[in-house]
Amino acid sequence: MPETFRIQTLNAISPLGLNRLDRERFDLGTEFTDPRAILLRSADLHSYDVPHSLYAVARAGAGTNNIPVEKLASLGIPVFNTPGANANAVKELVIAGLLLAARNLYHAADYTKDLVAEQQLSGKDLDKQVEAGKKQFAGFELPGRTLGVIGLGAIGVLVANAAQAMGMKVLGYDPAITIERAWQLSPSVEQVTSVEELFARSDFITLHVPLIEATQGLVSAERIASMPAGSVVLNFARGGVVDEEAVLAALDSGQLHAYVNDFPTEVGAVHPKVITLPHLGASTSEAEDNCAVMAVDQLSDFLLHGNIRNSVNFPEVAMARSPNTTRLGIFNENKPNMIGQITTVLAEAGLNVTEFTNKARGDYAYTLVDVEGEVADELKEQILAIDGVIRARKIEG
Numbered sequence: 001m002p003e004t005f006r007i008q009t010l011n012a013i014s015p016l017g018l019n020r021l022d023r024e025r026f027d028l029g030t031e032f033t034d035p036r037a038i039l040l041r042s043a044d045l046h047s048y049d050v051p052h053s054l055y056a057v058a059r060a061g062a063g064t065n066n067i068p069v070e071k072l073a074s075l076g077i078p079v080f081n082t083p084g085a086n087a088n089a090v091k092e093l094v095i096a097g098l099l100l101a102a103r104n105l106y107h108a109a110d111y112t113k114d115l116v117a118e119q120q121l122s123g124k125d126l127d128k129q130v131e132a133g134k135k136q137f138a139g140f141e142l143p144g145r146t147l148g149v150i151g152l153g154a155i156g157v158l159v160a161n162a163a164q165a166m167g168m169k170v171l172g173y174d175p176a177i178t179i180e181r182a183w184q185l186s187p188s189v190e191q192v193t194s195v196e197e198l199f200a201r202s203d204f205i206t207l208h209v210p211l212i213e214a215t216q217g218l219v220s221a222e223r224i225a226s227m228p229a230g231s232v233v234l235n236f237a238r239g240g241v242v243d244e245e246a247v248l249a250a251l252d253s254g255q256l257h258a259y260v261n262d263f264p265t266e267v268g269a270v271h272p273k274v275i276t277l278p279h280l281g282a283s284t285s286e287a288e289d290n291c292a293v294m295a296v297d298q299l300s301d302f303l304l305h306g307n308i309r310n311s312v313n314f315p316e317v318a319m320a321r322s323p324n325t326t327r328l329g330i331f332n333e334n335k336p337n338m339i340g341q342i343t344t345v346l347a348e349a350g351l352n353v354t355e356f357t358n359k360a361r362g363d364y365a366y367t368l369v370d371v372e373g374e375v376a377d378e379l380k381e382q383i384l385a386i387d388g389v390i391r392a393r394k395i396e397g
């Protein structure tokens with residue numbers, strides 16, 4: 001009997017994704033203590049006591065800073081995410097953020113509501129106060145203004161292209177842009193080679209980088225000071241990418257006009273020039289469906305076939321299944337003679353290898369191997385006994 005995999009969901013995941021799982025092979029629940037896999041969105045896994053049963057973690061979304069990615073790599077547990085699946089949702093919110101800031105929409109709407117709800121004006125009195133008060137919310141238009149996009153990945157490229165189509169001058173900065181993203185980027189977007197140049201030339205800055213050591217506090221007091229006076233910072237990446245204290249000081253001094261972000265803090269959320277949304281970037285039905293479908297498909301492909309696609313801590317490794325073969329998935333340290341030792345064990349067991357792939361990423365590597373016929377359970381123990389092998393799994397057909 002092939003195993004039924006227990007998948008623990010730690011956040012609400014769209015049924016469009018969950019319903020793709022064959023219930024004969026997958027058992028879904030929120031309370032398992034020994035899950036084979038975890039499926040989540042933003043739930044924090046940093047203090048999670050990783051059970052020995054765990055084979056994989058799938059993040060229905062982009063950011064993986066809520067997951068101890070390196071620790072899981074060292075245990076031979078791949079972490080999957082869903083690159084691009086929520087990018088359009090974030091792009092649309094960033095465009096809304098540009099307009100919210102440029103036209104002072106948030107305060108203007110509050111003002112109108114206050115005239116009626118608090119001041120109880122109506123009819124001609126209301127009209128008069130509307131016309132008298134509107135000048136304080138007069139804004140500015142986007143064409144001709146410069147937007148600096150930091151991070152030209154799935155989201156950054158869409159934002160850059162959309163802003164460019166709205167008539168903005170767009171600068172982009174991403175020292176590790178992929179060829180795929182570079183192809184998608186409008187040729188009118190100017191790539192700059194230093195983040196300092198981007199700040200100095202931008203009326204708006206928008207952030208689309210992961211929260212990692214290199215991006216922590218990327219928006220600093222010094223960089224804000226180099227921007228033209230009255231600029232706007234938009235942060236739909238992660239709170240930690242911005243030095244919030246520096247941003248609030250710049251808002252108070254008038255150096256910044258507004259800070260639009262998706263990550264509430266006690267101080268920031270109540271500042272009059274800050275517009276904070278409740279982490280809404282990916283909260284559209286379309287994005288939730290896209291992320292769930294992608295996360296579920298990648299997870300089930302790994303559990304059923306050992307294939308790894310869109311992992312943030314292991315390389316891309318996938319092979320088609322062949323009849324009358326047994327598959328092994330092996331996680332090992334990336335060091336010399338691992339392949340030699342693994343194939344020696346297979347040869348000594350008299351097994352004929354029909355397919356073999358080994359790829360490394362950073363300190364770790366993953367091997368998928370198909371051998372003819374059946375494999376005895378002891379073989380897995382022999383592979384695990386090799387120094388540097390972290391985990392081995394016989395994958396049922």
Ligand SMILES: NC(=O)c1ccc[n+]([C@@H]2O[C@H](COP(=O)([O-])OP(=O)(O)OC[C@H]3O[C@@H](n4cnc5c(N)ncnc54)[C@H](O)[C@@H]3O)[C@@H](O)[C@H]2O)c1
Pocket residue numbers: 062063064083084086087090150151152153154155156173174175176177178208209210211214215236237238262279280281282283
């Ligand atoms: N607010 C939300 O709900 C929401 C939704 C989706 C994603 N996000 C955040 O946005 C981030 C980006 O998402 P994505 O889908 O575009 O990811 P992505 O991986 O497609 O793109 C990230 C880009 O950032 C670049 N980058 C990394 N470090 C950089 C640096 N120091 N300077 C400049 N560029 C750098 C990478 O090269 C990559 O091209 C996610 O990691 C997540 O934190 C937030």
Ligand SMILES: O=C(O)[C@H](O)COP(=O)(O)O
Pocket residue numbers: 041042060061062063064086279281282283
């Ligand atoms: O990184 C992401 O994909 C976003 O921050 C979305 O997070 P959520 O799935 O918790 O809305």
